[in-house]
Amino acid sequence: MSETRIDRRFRALKQEGRAAFVTFVMAGDPNQETAFRIMQGLPEAGADIIEVGMPFTDPMADGPAIQQAGLRALASGTTLKSTLSMIREFRKDNDDTPVVLMGYYNPIYSYGVDRFLEDARDAGVDGLIVVDLPSEEDEELCLPAMKAGLNFIRLTTPTTDDKRLEAVLKNTSGFIYYVSIAGTTGAAAPKASDVAQSLQRIKNATDLPVAVGFGIRSGAQAAEIAEIADGAVVGSALIDRIAAAENDDEAVRSVMELASEISAGIRSTVKH
Amino acid sequence: MTQLNTFRSGPDETGHFGIYGGRFVAETLMPLILELNEAYEASKKDPEFAARLSSLLKHYVGRESPLYFAERLTEHFGGAKIYLKREDLNHTGAHKINNCMGQILLALRMGKKRIIAETGAGQHGVATATVAARFGLPCAIYMGETDIERQKPNVFRMKLMGAEVVPVTSGSRTLKDAMNEALRDWVTNVDDTFYIIGTVAGPHPYPQLVRDFQNVIGEEVRRQIMDQEGRLPDTLLACIGGGSNAMGLFHPFLDDEDVDIIGVEAAGHGIDSGQHAASLKGGRPGVLHGNRTYLLQDDDGQIIEAHSISAGLDYPGIGPEHAWLNDTGRVNYVNATDDEALEAFQLCCKLEGIIPALESSHALAHLKKIAPNLPKDHIIVVNLSGRGDKDIFTVADALGVEL
Numbered sequence A: 001m002s003e004t005r006i007d008r009r010f011r012a013l014k015q016e017g018r019a020a021f022v023t024f025v026m027a028g029d030p031n032q033e034t035a036f037r038i039m040q041g042l043p044e045a046g047a048d049i050i051e052v053g054m055p056f057t058d059p060m061a062d063g064p065a066i067q068q069a070g071l072r073a074l075a076s077g078t079t080l081k082s083t084l085s086m087i088r089e090f091r092k093d094n095d096d097t098p099v100v101l102m103g104y105y106n107p108i109y110s111y112g113v114d115r116f117l118e119d120a121r122d123a124g125v126d127g128l129i130v131v132d133l134p135s136e137e138d139e140e141l142c143l144p145a146m147k148a149g150l151n152f153i154r155l156t157t158p159t160t161d162d163k164r165l166e167a168v169l170k171n172t173s174g175f176i177y178y179v180s181i182a183g184t185t186g187a188a189a190p191k192a193s194d195v196a197q198s199l200q201r202i203k204n205a206t207d208l209p210v211a212v213g214f215g216i217r218s219g220a221q222a223a224e225i226a227e228i229a230d231g232a233v234v235g236s237a238l239i240d241r242i243a244a245a246e247n248d249d250e251a252v253r254s255v256m257e258l259a260s261e262i263s264a265g266i267r268s269t270v271k272h
Numbered sequence B: 001m002t003q004l005n006t007f008r009s010g011p012d013e014t015g016h017f018g019i020y021g022g023r024f025v026a027e028t029l030m031p032l033i034l035e036l037n038e039a040y041e042a043s044k045k046d047p048e049f050a051a052r053l054s055s056l057l058k059h060y061v062g063r064e065s066p067l068y069f070a071e072r073l074t075e076h077f078g079g080a081k082i083y084l085k086r087e088d089l090n091h092t093g094a095h096k097i098n099n100c101m102g103q104i105l106l107a108l109r110m111g112k113k114r115i116i117a118e119t120g121a122g123q124h125g126v127a128t129a130t131v132a133a134r135f136g137l138p139c140a141i142y143m144g145e146t147d148i149e150r151q152k153p154n155v156f157r158m159k160l161m162g163a164e165v166v167p168v169t170s171g172s173r174t175l176k177d178a179m180n181e182a183l184r185d186w187v188t189n190v191d192d193t194f195y196i197i198g199t200v201a202g203p204h205p206y207p208q209l210v211r212d213f214q215n216v217i218g219e220e221v222r223r224q225i226m227d228q229e230g231r232l233p234d235t236l237l238a239c240i241g242g243g244s245n246a247m248g249l250f251h252p253f254l255d256d257e258d259v260d261i262i263g264v265e266a267a268g269h270g271i272d273s274g275q276h277a278a279s280l281k282g283g284r285p286g287v288l289h290g291n292r293t294y295l296l297q298d299d300d301g302q303i304i305e306a307h308s309i310s311a312g313l314d315y316p317g318i319g320p321e322h323a324w325l326n327d328t329g330r331v332n333y334v335n336a337t338d339d340e341a342l343e344a345f346q347l348c349c350k351l352e353g354i355i356p357a358l359e360s361s362h363a364l365a366h367l368k369k370i371a372p373n374l375p376k377d378h379i380i381v382v383n384l385s386g387r388g389d390k391d392i393f394t395v396a397d398a399l400g401v402e403l
C-alpha cells in the first residue's frame, strides 16, 4: 500500500518528538454548515488528524454524547453522501490533514462497498474506522479498503488478549486505536499508569503508531496520554461543547477553545 | 452452506447462513462471543447439561406443552384441521422461557455472576427475570419507555422477581433501542455479565443457540402429531418478531419436503402505509445488532422504526436464518395487519376459550386466508407462542373499551 496522509503525519510527528492530537466530531452536528466550519477550524486549533463520525441511528458502542450528536446530525439531513461532500469541500484548501471516517457498517453496506471506497478516496478520505467490523469480518470492508489505498484502522480494547492481538493487527494500517476501557464512548478515563502497561503490550506486537482514546477531556489528561502514546483521541468532550452551545457561532468558538487547550497540553509534552 | 441436501446444517463455522448472520460486533465484545461459542459447543457434548435442562423444562417450565386439536376453530373455518401448540401454557406464559432456561445454565457453567437482557413485550424480560430469580443471579432488563407504558403488567412481574427494569430513552424507545442499550451494558461489564438474547438474532452463536433451545417445540410437535394423527402435519404456522418461536417450530421440519412452512410477520397498518414490522417484505439486507439480515431501513442505511400493535413483533429486523430460508424459498413468509391480528385474537377467545398473545394472534390471523380452502384432512399446526393476559389493556384500547 502506498503512503497515506496518515502515515506521513505520524512520520513527521515522530521527528518532532510529540504525539498526535486526534479529534473526533460528527458530520452534520449540530447542522451541516456548522459541522463544516468546525472541521475547517480544527487544524488551526491544533488537530493533527480529524476523525469524522458518520451518523447512524443505532450506535451500539457509543455513550449518550455521541448518540445525541448522531441524532442531531440525522435530524439536520446528514447522509453518507453529504458527509463525503463535506470532506471534498474541506480538501479544497487543506491537502495535508489526514481525515478518517468513523462509524458503523450499515450505511456503508447500504451505499455499496465498492462505490463507497471509490467516492471516499476521491473525496480525500485517508482511513476508516468501522466499529462493528472486527477482524473476523475483514472480507466485508477491510481488505477491499486496503486494496483501494485507504487505511483500515482497528480498535483494540482491554479485552483483546495476546492471541487476538495478532489477528487484530494483521490487516491494520495507519495506526492502532487503543480504546482504554471496556465501555462506551464518553465513559470516565482510566489511570494513565494502567494504560501504559497495555500500550507496552501492543507496542511489543507492532511498529504502527498507537493512539489512545476514551475519556480524555482536558489538556492535562491529554498531556498524560501524550507522554506514553503516539496519539490522544478526543471526541465526547468536544461534542459536549457543541451540545451546550446556545448558537452555531458559539459551538464553533467553544470547540476551538477546547481543542486549542488540549493541543497545548499535548504540545507541552516531549516524548521520552 | 456445506451440505446442499439439507436445510438444517447452518450456520457455518463463521456463523453464516448463506450471506446472513456473522459477527458484526465491537472488538470489546468479540472475545466474549468467542468464549460463549466455546462454552456452548462444550455444553452440547455434556450429557449432564442436557439432563439438567430437560429436568428443569419438565418440572419447572411444565413441558411438554400440549398439542391441542382446536375443534371449534376448525369447524368455524370449515376446512383444514387446526392444532394449536400450547406454548402459552408454559411457566411465564410464552415460549421465551425455553431459551432462557438454556442460556442461564450456560451462564452458570461459564461462572457469570450477572444477567442482562432486552425485552419488547416483556415476555422475554419476565422469562429472564424468572430464571435469574430461580438461580439467584442479579439481573437488569432493558426495556424501551414506550414498551414499559404498553406492557405494565409484565414490568411489575419482573420487579416482583427482583429484576431491575431499566427504561431506555434513546432512539425510538422500543425493542431495538433496548437491544442497543443491553449491548452497551455488556461492552461495559465484560467480566461478569451474561447477555441472554431473547430471539434468534444477534452475533453468532446467538441465532444458533437460541434456535437450538427452542427446537424443543418442533421436536415435541413431531412426536405429538404422530401420536394423534399418525403422520406429520401439512402446514406449520408461526408469528415472527425476531423469529424464535417460529424457528423452534420450523427447524425440526425443514427437511420434510411435504411440510409447508409459513412465517407471519407483522404488517402493522399495512405494508404500503410504511408503518409495519415486516422486515422481509418491506426491508432489505443490512447489518444491525451483530448480524446481517433483512432490515427496515431508509435509502441511506438508517434503521427505520417498526410498528406493530404487538410489542413483541415491533422489531425492524429478523433472525438471519429466516432471511436465508426466505431467499432459498424453503419457508413462505407472509404478513398480517394489526386489525387482522385483533380479529383473530377475539375469535380465539370466543371459540376456544383461549386468550392468545397479540404476537401469536398474527399467526392465527393467517388461518382465515388458508384454512377454509383446504381439505378436511389437511393438518395445520399453529404455534400459540404465548398467552394474551399481558395484552388486555392494548386490546381494550384498540376496541375502544375502558377498563
Ligand SMILES: Cc1ncc(COP(=O)(O)O)c(C=O)c1O
Binding pocket: B094, B095, B120, B121, B122, B123, B124, B198, B199, B200, B239, B240, B241, B242, B243, B244, B245, B246, B311, B312, B313, B357, B359, B360, B385, B386, B387
Ligand atoms: C408470545 C410471543 N410470541 C412471539 C414473540 C416474538 O418473538 P419471536 O419471533 O422471537 O418468537 C414474542 C416476543 O416478545 C412473544 O412474547
